[in-house]
Amino acid sequence: MHEFGICQNIVNIACNELKKLEQKNVRVLKLRVKVGSLHAIVNENLEMAYSILTKDTDLHGSRLELISIPVEAECKDCGYRSRIKDNFFVCAQCNSGNLEIIKGQELYIENLEVAYEEDGD
Amino acid sequence: MKKTEIKIYKEILKAEGEWAAKTRESLRKHNILMLNLIGSPGCGKTALLEALLPLLLKKLRCAVLEGDVETARDAERLKDLGIPVSQIITQGTCHLGAQIVNKAVQELPLADLDLIFVENVGNLVCPTEFDIGEAAKLAVLSVTEGEDKPLKYPLLFRKAGAAVLTKIDLLPHLPFDRVKCLEFISQVNGRLPVFEISALKEQGTLTLADWISAFEIG
Numbered sequence: 001m002h003e004f005g006i007c008q009n010i011v012n013i014a015c016n017e018l019k020k021l022e023q024k025n026v027r028v029l030k031l032r033v034k035v036g037s038l039h040a041i042v043n044e045n046l047e048m049a050y051s052i053l054t055k056d057t058d059l060h061g062s063r064l065e066l067i068s069i070p071v072e073a074e075c076k077d078c079g080y081r082s083r084i085k086d087n088f089f090v091c092a093q094c095n096s097g098n099l100e101i102i103k104g105q106e107l108y109i110e111n112l113e114v115a116y117e118e119d120g121d
Numbered sequence: 122m123k124k125t126e127i128k129i130y131k132e133i134l135k136a137e138g139e140w141a142a143k144t145r146e147s148l149r150k151h152n153i154l155m156l157n158l159i160g161s162p163g164c165g166k167t168a169l170l171e172a173l174l175p176l177l178l179k180k181l182r183c184a185v186l187e188g189d190v191e192t193a194r195d196a197e198r199l200k201d202l203g204i205p206v207s208q209i210i211t212q213g214t215c216h217l218g219a220q221i222v223n224k225a226v227q228e229l230p231l232a233d234l235d236l237i238f239v240e241n242v243g244n245l246v247c248p249t250e251f252d253i254g255e256a257a258k259l260a261v262l263s264v265t266e267g268e269d270k271p272l273k274y275p276l277l278f279r280k281a282g283a284a285v286l287t288k289i290d291l292l293p294h295l296p297f298d299r300v301k302c303l304e305f306i307s308q309v310n311g312r313l314p315v316f317e318i319s320a321l322k323e324q325g326t327l328t329l330a331d332w333i334s335a336f337e338i339g
């Protein structure tokens with residue numbers, strides 16, 4: 001359940017960003033996280049951690065949106081780029097196993113969707 | 122009420138990464154190689170260290186950081202070797218974090234060391250996600266776990282600097298398909314060196330000790 005550790009980082013970063021906002025009475029609706037598929041992250045575990053860890057924070061009541069990024073690799077022998085399927089890290093063109101991962105290792109917060117009060121509301 | 126989207130683009134494990142970088146920096150300063158052993162509970166990580174250390178100690182000054190969820194049993198087992206062994210009890214956490222490892226590393230006599238082994242918490246998945254400042258991860262897999270594990274847990278085998286297949290003395294008694302396992306490993310990571318070892322029968326330990334001695338810190 002390393003998802004809890006990862007989620008604590010998400011909550012810390014997002015709460016920090018919220019403090020910087022100029023808008024008043026901000027309510028967070030959604031937080032979007034991009035997850036490279038190479039990570040061994042179980043979405044349900046991360047969502048559960050999120051609902052627990054946000055309870056007493058400014059993120060309370062918001063939804064965690066997880067967007068996964070497929071794994072892509074480049075062959076170091078022939079230069080061919082391909083999508084990795086079923087954990088088969090072998091070049092589809094020349095059969096080499098000498099691959100460099102170019103996508104799928106990401107793990108970052110992309111954005112927050114918030115509702116807020118306009119001046120004079 | 123108005124709605125808006127606020128762009129953030131922040132790495133989630135940035136804080137962890139910064140601690141790992143600090144550790145790496147101290148290790149580089151002292152020219153110390155740190156290896157992070159990752160594998161399931163009972164796959165033979167401590168036994169591997171017990172078999173390897175006497176060989177390595179002929180040439181290198183070693184220390185061990187033992188990550189354990191609850192007890193200090195593994196650290197006790199290694200104390201007889203007369204080397205610094207520190208216990209890091211994670212109190213239920215499934216992996217060693219970069220900050221706690223940094224603290225443990227700083228407490229070691231760094232000027233008198235060449236090699237630090239970290240035995241991570243027994244778990245094939247979680248510790249893989251966390252960089253602790255090591256030069257390389259060693260993926261430890263025992264033949265009792267089944268040959269399909271590299272396919273089921275590819276991340277560890279992608280990130281590792283070497284794989285260690287342990288308890289090979291048990292092969293005659295198991296349905297384990299060794300050739301398939303090696304095939305799966307190379308399918309996940311064609312560049313990964315694999316060491317086949319029995320800590321019990323001291324098979325393959327010299328080859329691995331030589332590989333470790335010759336390891337160039339990147």
Ligand SMILES: Nc1nc2c(ncn2[C@@H]2O[C@H](COP(=O)(O)OP(=O)(O)OP(=O)(O)O)[C@@H](O)[C@H]2O)c(=O)[nH]1
Pocket residue numbers: 160161162163164165166167168169195242243244287288289290291318319320321322
């Ligand atoms: N037959 C055989 N048994 C082994 C070998 N290496 C370890 N074992 C046995 O496997 C069991 C677990 O070994 P450990 O070294 O404690 O495994 P570990 O990975 O350190 O376990 P945790 O730290 O609890 O995750 C013990 O009963 C060992 O005796 C081996 O090479 N051959």
Ligand SMILES: [Mg+2]
Pocket residue numbers: 166167168195240
């Ligand atoms: Mg152990």
Ligand SMILES: [Zn+2]
Pocket residue numbers: 075076077078079080091092093094095096
């Ligand atoms: Zn190729």
